[in-house]
Amino acid sequence: MTQPPDVEDALLGGLPIGSTGRSVGRTISDGEFTLLNTLSWSFSGERVLDGPILTALVAGMHSSGDHFEEIRRSFCVKFLAVMGLDAHYRAPVVPGDTIWVDSTLVSARASASRPGAGVMLFRDVVRNQRDEVVLEMERPMLFERRAPEPEPAPEPGP
């Protein structure tokens, strides 16, 4: 479904395609490691963080951080849902490791099936304390644009 140019411009105009942000670091303590593997029922017995639960940590680190919040607030974006993910595991994450997420807004387009909504694609590269890449992931997210907040009324003069 193609949207009229003015609708598409209101949806996609000005979005910071190519912008990047680094998350705060997160040390996966032994207690968190145990909780994460237990809560997700990852019963392999390996002392390696289960890959799929790592993707959930990474998505949370990005969506709770400054890059995501800046896009949300400055560009009047309302994120509706994560549509999916494609992740490749590059190295194991073990208890005591600290990870950072470098996220890039790769692209944005109008949704083919949902009028008025769009799809932003984020790419995440996750590194550990040795600067090794442990995970690479892409996440399409469904979003809408809201009307900008009205400018506050000027203060009355003296």
Next chain:
Amino acid sequence: MTEDPFAGLPVGEKSRSTGRTITEGEFALLTDITWTIGELHSNAVYGRQHTSFGERALGGPIVSALVASLAASRSPLSRRLRLEYGLRTVAQVSISARYLAPVLPGDTLWADTWLDSVRPSKSRPGLGVAVMRDDGINQNEIVVTRLTRCLLVERG
């Protein structure tokens, strides 16, 4: 010609895992420990007022992690692959997920799992690459997520 060590595996055979109810407590723990702090996932008032389903929804990557674990540890197929065919996962290579419906507190999930393909690894002699597919199903038989998991495996 070398014999394919992965021949004879039950490709295409589907099995359903045991179910798992996502209690309110587990929902909160999973959401908090993964820092999934968006209001869609953490604010019940927001869920009531701003969603068609009237509740908080579990974050998609958490859903795929739960379904992948159900498939790997609680499905008859995965048990058979381990015990009857001697298949062992050496490493997880990748996962692809699509989220099709929300998972809410109190929902129950099952994983329908099948071995899509398996072949010898081109770069790791003696090992294989197995592709598993999983559908996450809820108590209304709605598919909430579809997964493709690629695993590095060995056969004992």
